[in-house]
Ligand SMILES: [Fe+2]
């Protein structure tokens with residue numbers, strides 16, 4: 001998981017893009033359910049969306065922290081600050097996903113969940129850019 005494919009910019013970037021596109025589609029679908037007043041479907045969609053963030057982006061983050069990030073710091077100690085910043089992004093995403101799960105337990109599907117989903121997407125977009133531009137450098141194996 002944390003092996004060569006995450007070290008390769010193109011392959012790594014494709015993983016980001018696939019997960020993010022799905023997340024954006026799910027967010028749009030969730031909003032439509034809210035607008036339609038279809039609470040049952042909205043509930044199903046938000047559950048799938050949370051599961052999506054956990055099983056894709058947060059799992060990917062975990063693999064990076066256990067493998068890629070450690071390897072990079074070992075090979076390029078001057079990238080430690082970048083790794084710390086990227087790890088903080090992961091933590092923010094984990095906390096927002098936890099927030100969503102808590103909201104789901106105590107509340108019906110609502111607009112606040114859209115705000116949280118949008119926050120996840122924005123943080124992930126910025127995070128992915130930094131991973132590509134500050135962490136992985138073209139030409140390095
Ligand atoms: Fe990451």
Ligand SMILES: [Fe+2]
Pocket residue numbers: 012016060064131
């Ligand atoms: Fe990544």
